[in-house]
Amino acid sequence: MSRILWGRKTSSNVMKALWALGELNLPFERIDVGGVFGKTDTPDYRGMNPTGLVPTLQEGDFTLWESNAVCRYLCNQYAPDSPLWPTEPKTRANIDRWMDAQQTVLNRPMSQVFWGLVRTPADKRDMAAIAGAIAETARAWSMIEPLLARQAYIAGDTFTLADIPWGVHAHRWFGMDYLGLEQPEFPAVRAWYGRLCERAAYRQHVVDTPIS
Ligand SMILES: N[C@@H](CCC(=O)N[C@@H](CS)C(=O)NCC(=O)O)C(=O)O
Structure with missing residues (x-):
């Protein structure tokens, strides 16, 4: 097939x-x-x-x-028995809600930041709008900062599907040139990003693709 x-x-x-x-x-x-x-x-x-x-x-x-x-x-x-998406209902529901939250909470402001800083020509950039989107994106990252300060991954101590939607955006968040705008710091999110970078599939499909 x-x-x-x-x-x-x-x-x-x-x-x-x-x-x-x-x-x-x-x-x-x-x-x-x-x-x-x-x-x-x-x-x-x-x-x-x-x-x-x-x-x-x-x-x-x-x-x-x-x-x-x-x-x-x-x-x-x-991989029905994979720890990536355990079948235990509460464990799975926790993973699912974080995957959904990437779509509903992180995606829109993060996309505005990314498009503003990376995909918009310099003479067309609205820096005030980008700064506002950075602040809103930071509020999304601040939701997972306390989680990641006490556990290694978004849904617990092991890597799961919950890390994938947030992880693709983490590479952009930490890799963009903020063109002088302030980038709020999230130490636990940064440390988690470092752990993701140890994974071959993340490096191959996310990190090694230029932010463009
Ligand atoms: N909710 C959809 C969103 C898909 C989406 O917005 N894809 C963007 C790229 S990230 C797209 O197709 N943009 C138009 C294009 O690439 O031509 C998903 O998670 O798959």
Whole structure:
């Protein structure tokens, strides 16, 4: 059975799926679509993914979109006993809520910071808006700072799926040039980021992709 991940590797949401595939040692092919590659507006792509966004996972005639759903499916299907997503209901619910919180709390302000600092030409940047987005993003990081001060990973003492959505953004957060704007410091989040950097799949699919 062939496995294809559709999506450019510079996308944070594609990175999540790539990282999960890497953690689970699952073979796959990746096809560049989205961003400068386009091709997400074609009937074929929209047939797989009506949102027209990336990533999309394709396994034969099964297709799946929404990056966090892709991570969960891969664990469920190929590593049901994995500590990445334990089956114990309360443990799993804790992981799920942190994955959801990345989408609902972190993603919007973090994307504003990233687009403002990295993907907007200098003469078009609204530095006041970026500073406001940095402050809002910092409030999201401050939710996990106390957790990570007392445990090694977001959902406890072991690495789980909860670390993946937040981890892709941590690399950007610590790797961007703030162009003179103040970057609030989160020592426990930084130490956790250091632990993530020890993981081969994180380095391969997140750290080694230029922040662009
Ligand atoms: N909630 C979706 C969001 C997907 C999304 O917004 N993807 C962005 C890239 S990070 C995208 O497709 N942007 C348009 C493009 O790359 O053409 C998910 O988690 O998969």
